[in-house]
Amino acid sequence: MFYAPMAGYLIVAAVSVVLIVAVRKKAIGRNSAIGIRTRHTLASAAAWEAGQRAGVPYLVGIAVISIGHAVALLCVELSNATTAGHILALLGWVLILVCAVLAVRAANGAARSVGP
DSSP states (O other), rough: OOOOHHHHHHHHHHHHHHHHHHHHHTTOOSSSSSSOOTTTSSSSSHHHHHHHHHHHHHHHHHHHHHHHHHHHHHHHHTTHHHHHHHHHHHHHHHEEEHHHHHHHHHHHHHHHHHHO
């Protein structure tokens, strides 16, 4: 029953880890497809780098939350506790969205501090 949210969490975790590795290796330059893309982070190459680095801690949080909730939902599935599973599934997505908003705010702040 909770396999779809588990798969979603694992996909989000994988994307987060790939982005973390790419930012740390400076493998992705300013682009319109991958990374934290806002008006401020796309303003210049320096703003892009600063914004992506500032978002990494929140991407780590998203990965940890995603993996933790996937494991929790597996435990819920094995114990047939459907109410707890629904609450966990919803709570995980809310936490991920909060981390995503915080990542964008941090990236924008760092990009604005660098300037155009």
